[in-house]
Amino acid sequence: MRRSVIGGAKRSSLFLLNQAHRSLLSPSPPPLHHHLGSSPSSSATALLLLLRRLSSSSASSPPPPNMSNPVTVQSINPKVLQCEYAVRGEIVNLAQRLQEELKANPGSLPFDEILYCNIGNPQSLGQLPITFFREVLALCDHPTILDKAETQGLFSADSIERAWQILDQIPGRATGAYSHSQGIKGLRDTIAAGIEARDGFPANPNDIFLTDGASPAVHMMMQLLISSEKDGILCPIPQYPLYSASIALHGGSLIPYYLDEETGWGLEVSELKKQLEEARSKGISVRALVVINPGNPTGQVLAEENQRDIVEFCKKEGLVLLADEVYQENIYVPEKKFHSFKKVARSMGYGDNDLCLVSFQSVSKGYHGECGKRGGYMEITGFSPEVREQIYKVASVNLCSNISGQILASLVMSPPKVGDESYESYSAEKDGILESLARRAKTLEDAFNSLEGITCNKAEGAMYLFPRIRLPEKAIKAAEAAKTAPDLFYCRHLLNATGVVVVPGSGFGQVRTCFKMLS
């Protein structure tokens, strides 16, 4: 039913990308597409700078209250202005306008559909959900059909059994009730058992906080750790912009550490140390280190030895280790394997009192890609009871995460097992998706490396490629003339020419793109 989403544009989009890329590398870059040239919001960056200037000037002499318009960009929280979120920024806004134009005037653009490769959103590009997971969710949503005869014909036996098990874990079987602030205890038991099975070390259900995807969990930790701009968080560059956005919204300082493209986006502890010391010399109290493994947007998978060094570094320097492990199922090279940071720390002999560690997991990624369900959790270890009480309080203010997302998080950590009726179909669906992702990663990597001026590292994991594009001087000049960063200029041109939505590489002269568009 949903297969039509990818449609016939797949092959041609690689062709269009190729063409558009070549045209931009040509000696006389084309003028900005008319859709943007005339748009008042053609340069989000410039607008933001303007807003910031307005904002800071207002701080020194507050304007009189404007009765007819009490809220202006000058009067809102400057942290909101400072926050940027490129994966849903200007390029996506342009894409939405183009989509409306395509709808209003079919055939008016050089492409027939928009391919959103700006974010890991597999089901929007035609990936089907895992049947077993959806069966269980449907039965938990409408449990009155559980004991009807027709249900046996429509649903697998183990999905019916699993739905009963889950309902029995929910007080009153009420899937429409707020749960415990950390999530339903029985589901946390299941998740803890899944973590134990994965790592070979114990996991405590009371350490688990179920959340609406990983984003709210990241915000919760930033809210806890950041009091002012004097609190710093070490973040990889390139990074998933949730981190920079969340740090900005909470008023902290992002302390960048640079992944080394030459060594396949390697993470060097010497670089961490250098940046930590530089930040400390400026009076910044560095509170935590964010590590994204497998990497987003860079796709690298850390070696266990490297992870040990990182654990040692956090332990020695008194940093909270914030481990973004949402791509733990997305590894495409046989020589690499996912190791959770908790497993690595425990195998080094570090217990609960030795290291403050938070592991983020999400139902949005992996082979399941259930982004719209907004399920996820964080496992927190090493925090004192008093601090945990504060984390619990913040979780309580939002009452609980959505129950379907909670159920799905438990399913992801406890999928069908050998012998279950659904095991075979589940395995076939899972393997098909992971093989397809691996194949597309390779296809796109090869395509990028075959284009003039583009180099691209191997995608070991996650869902993205982060190619490096060397633009000729003339293209950079044209971007300057258009008051646009060169990478934004390139992404905009690519979108206008092909309908492919990618994300500019935050001023690194690189373009991030997602490879899920090609099969």
Place this chain on the structure above:
Amino acid sequence: MRRSVIGGAKRSSLFLLNQAHRSLLSPSPPPLHHHLGSSPSSSATALLLLLRRLSSSSASSPPPPNMSNPVTVQSINPKVLQCEYAVRGEIVNLAQRLQEELKANPGSLPFDEILYCNIGNPQSLGQLPITFFREVLALCDHPTILDKAETQGLFSADSIERAWQILDQIPGRATGAYSHSQGIKGLRDTIAAGIEARDGFPANPNDIFLTDGASPAVHMMMQLLISSEKDGILCPIPQYPLYSASIALHGGSLIPYYLDEETGWGLEVSELKKQLEEARSKGISVRALVVINPGNPTGQVLAEENQRDIVEFCKKEGLVLLADEVYQENIYVPEKKFHSFKKVARSMGYGDNDLCLVSFQSVSKGYHGECGKRGGYMEITGFSPEVREQIYKVASVNLCSNISGQILASLVMSPPKVGDESYESYSAEKDGILESLARRAKTLEDAFNSLEGITCNKAEGAMYLFPRIRLPEKAIKAAEAAKTAPDLFYCRHLLNATGVVVVPGSGFGQVRTCFKMLS
């Protein structure tokens, strides 16, 4: 299936409540229950004060970094420490401990189950979900069964039709994909049409932001409006503690205005004015007025005339009107009717440019009570395009709210209509729930008013009663001796004696309780 949740404890809980209340009013109040007397967290308030003291002392002389324990209550964000959230505070923690004790040693306590009346969570107390809503959700979760023959026997025809309609509104029919940051456009169209039908004034789908319940929407507005403690938000007292918690987390100032218990929790504009002027005289820039209508926890329904005065006040004083309208379906007295603030403003001739107005709605309340689904929306009008862009950006950082919650929000605003197959069963379920809530409101109100030392206003709407309890001097002294606020002392005693969980009235010498426990 779920009816057993209420169980046989219903009648006896009123009896126990009565007994416990009388024993506390007796000349020699009983000693604190042993479960708490020996607990280290027996006084959350005192603990918090201690933490604050630690926190402020650390601000003047920062402690050296503690390598073995990098996160302490002294080093976390003081705004987190300052935030309080009574509906899930100490009393609920005690209840959870008692529940564990009941499980481990059945019969060891004077009651057999815990009744959580601390929060409006109807399905946890046995209220069944609306069948039509759950049918549609299940079908959208697992659309592959939509065209199977057995499905016709299990689901109503209009639920199948509605599921198809909704799937057609979702790009690629992908319920597992991230949506537009404001929510799926087609669902916002449906919601806008529902608002128009309710108010008789146009609603724009682009003004709607779908959210995971109303709480994240409230946080989003607080984040936008609050830059520092110099930004004030006018809030009713008594208030739903989400507002005080959110203002504290964002570092703003709560400017209280007092609802008048003598006039059935009346909201006087003269009181608003007085508090506004007092705050301004202290240099606070008051940004917004929160109005909860129907009231939470007070249950009053504002008269239209009163609402006009409030609109006029906000317009004149340049305040954003934050209208918490999540109880719009919960009105139990024939002489009162819900009018949205937008309808009132539009009927006064005020258009989009005259007033910044935000209306919060939730699937958690109403007759449906789908708290665990975390669905809701805010409709924002009167903001400039530049400010809306900032709101959109903040919404984007969390990508989108959960799709099931989005679908449910559209169903709530567009339920079955006369002629639809489900209309009759839907109406019967809805009317049954609302009548039962009204009956229980009256039963509990009468019960309270029959008890010595308790008075309680009429519950016109919402889901709560907020009785006033006059404690004798000796009880207050006993509370003081236990270093506990008298209302907290009372609530703790009530819980230990009856298993009924209520919320202390935040130092107003009143107890808030929810009436859903009795049928």
